[in-house]
Amino acid sequence: MNTTVVTVDKEHPDKKAMEEAGRILRSGGLVAFPTETVYGLGGDGLNPSSSQKIYQAKGRPSDNPLIIHIADLESLEKIVKRIPEKARKMAEAFWPGPLTMIFEKSSAVPYETTGGLESVAVRMPSHPVAMALIKEGGGYVAAPSANTSGRPSPTQASHVREDLEGKIDMIIDGGSVGIGLESTIVDFTEAEPVILRPGYINQEMIEKVIGKVKMDKGLLITDEKVRPKAPGMKYRHYAPKAPLTIVQGKEEETVAYINGQCREMRKNGKKAGVIATDETREKYQAAVVKSIGTREDEEGIAQHLFGILRDFDAEDVDGIYSESFDTPRMGQAIMNRLLKAAGHHIIYLSEEEDF
Ligand code: AMP
Ligand code: MG
Numbered sequence: 001m002n003t004t005v006v007t008v009d010k011e012h013p014d015k016k017a018m019e020e021a022g023r024i025l026r027s028g029g030l031v032a033f034p035t036e037t038v039y040g041l042g043g044d045g046l047n048p049s050s051s052q053k054i055y056q057a058k059g060r061p062s063d064n065p066l067i068i069h070i071a072d073l074e075s076l077e078k079i080v081k082r083i084p085e086k087a088r089k090m091a092e093a094f095w096p097g098p099l100t101m102i103f104e105k106s107s108a109v110p111y112e113t114t115g116g117l118e119s120v121a122v123r124m125p126s127h128p129v130a131m132a133l134i135k136e137g138g139g140y141v142a143a144p145s146a147n148t149s150g151r152p153s154p155t156q157a158s159h160v161r162e163d164l165e166g167k168i169d170m171i172i173d174g175g176s177v178g179i180g181l182e183s184t185i186v187d188f189t190e191a192e193p194v195i196l197r198p199g200y201i202n203q204e205m206i207e208k209v210i211g212k213v214k215m216d217k218g219l220l221i222t223d224e225k226v227r228p229k230a231p232g233m234k235y236r237h238y239a240p241k242a243p244l245t246i247v248q249g250k251e252e253e254t255v256a257y258i259n260g261q262c263r264e265m266r267k268n269g270k271k272a273g274v275i276a277t278d279e280t281r282e283k284y285q286a287a288v289v290k291s292i293g294t295r296e297d298e299e300g301i302a303q304h305l306f307g308i309l310r311d312f313d314a315e316d317v318d319g320i321y322s323e324s325f326d327t328p329r330m331g332q333a334i335m336n337r338l339l340k341a342a343g344h345h346i347i348y349l350s351e352e353e354d355f
Contacts, residue, residue, distance in 0.1 A: 003165045005157070007173040010034070013129045017172070022136025024169045025050075030057060032146040032160045033133050034174035035125040037098045037183050037199070038306070039154040040069070041168065042133065045079075045142030048112035054142060057167040060149040064231045065115035066142040067100050067183070068122050071134040079109050079120055079140065086210040087188045093209045096126035098179055098200045102187040113142050115231060119189050129174040145182060146171075152238045152306040152341070155180045159310060180303035181333050185230055186213065195219070196230040198332040200302070219336065238341040240309045242273065242317045246342050248324035249349025255283045257349055258321045262286040265319060273312050275322035277301075288315045298327035302334050309341055 006017045021031045028050050031042050041058060043050030045068040055062045070076060073091060076083060080103035083091075087101050105120035114120050125131065134141045145153040148163040157173035164171070184199030186206065194214045195203060206213050216229050245261075247254050262272040262285055272286040278294040292308050293300035312320055324346070325334045339346065 001166055001169070003161075003168055004170045005161065005165075005173060006170065007157075008129060010174045011128055013132050013172075013174065018129075018132045018136050021133055021170055021172060022138070025133070025137030025141065028053070029169040030054060031133065031137075031170040031172065032154075032157075032164060032168060033129055033143075033172045034127055034157070034177055035069075035130045035143075036127045036178045037125075037181065038177055038179075039146040039157065039160050040130070040141075040143030041146035041160075041164065042069070042137065042141040042143040044138055045069075045113050045140040046108060046110065046138075048110040051110065051112040051142055054144065057164055058144065058147070058149045060144065062112075063115045064144075065117055065119075065121060066113050066144050068109070068113065068120060069130065069134055069141040069143050070122060070124050070139065071131050072124075075139050076103075076122060079106055079122065080104060081106055084188050086193055089209055090186065090206070091124070094201055094205075095124040096131070097124070098126075098183045099123065100183040100185045100197075102185065102189055102196070104189055117231075119187075121185065123183055127174070127177075129172060133172070150237060150239060152240070152309040153182060155303070155306050159307070162310075176303075178303070179299075180306060181330075181337060184333070187216075187229060194229065198336050200330065200333065202329060202332060238306065238309060238337055239343065240312045240320060240341065242312060242320050244309075244320045244322060244342040244345065246322050246324050246338060246346040247349065248326070248346060251280060253349045254323055255280055257347070258323075259283075259285050261319075261321060270318040271316065273315060273317035273320040275308055275312075275320065277323060280323065286321070288312070288317055292325070295327075298325070298330050298334070301325050301327065302330050305334060305337060 043054045100123040146160045154160045156176045184201040185197040187194045265272040273288040274284045274286040281291040292304045
């Protein structure tokens, strides 16, 4: 398949290009597009065969449901059975934005889109290109992240091209995304709302709006028998090709430990990589050292995480060590992704980190 790549202005996407993309979606094709979180791979969420094509292009297990993206609140009524009061408040506070909510689905939503579940995940993104595409594409765009299943989520169009060129109809290049981690998911199908995936909108921000919310047990416990409720959270994910180890501790301890491991690897003829920060990059003696940014800017760390994991695949390293980033505001979201990338392999030197 020939994949058309169009570049658009983020704030004012070209009308003709968006109309063409909308036509592709309405006729059952697939279009990758930027959102404020990561790039999405869009298809018509109410068309069962479009959803099947999404699973196929990504190599994604078909029990892992898709998020339907809408452009206005009226669209929500058609695809859900009811909207709980707390969910309404959340929509008022955070939509359009990086928040996904789970509702009981209406009969308009095919099981192909929900991975066979009776519930449906819905988000209203704020990115102008995403908004324009949803409006042109019929109002209900099912879109998971636009990466091959298991690889780090794409934060720029070149990542999408690496994974999906030749497999989808169109890629809309709207530059780098702003947040860099996928949306926060909150489940409203139970009596008490539950966070199924941490993101830019954190627990504290949510609790200010609707009071107490729980974290899904599967997110907090690394026991493999406790299954996370969002089916996608159980898969190994975001993984670079080389094994990744996270090291948690004070800065000096962490640097010393990682340098020791790197020396060991070099002795054995292996090439080591390190994910460092601007503050520590000069202190490492590994073959490849990449900085994720400064510890002063946790949003920057979130934004660079997936890109840096991808960059290491081009470096031909045998193992990667990463500092831990349990930052004050987005730490839960960042560490959730990093732990998955590392297959939960983390070394605790001490509980504390320097912030
Ligand atoms: P992605 O689109 O790649 O960001 O992945 C979507 C995430 O939302 C996956 O982790 C899914 O398992 C989760 N998800 C989508 N729909 C539902 C649902 N109905 N119930 C629970 N989790 C869902
Ligand atoms: Mg994904």
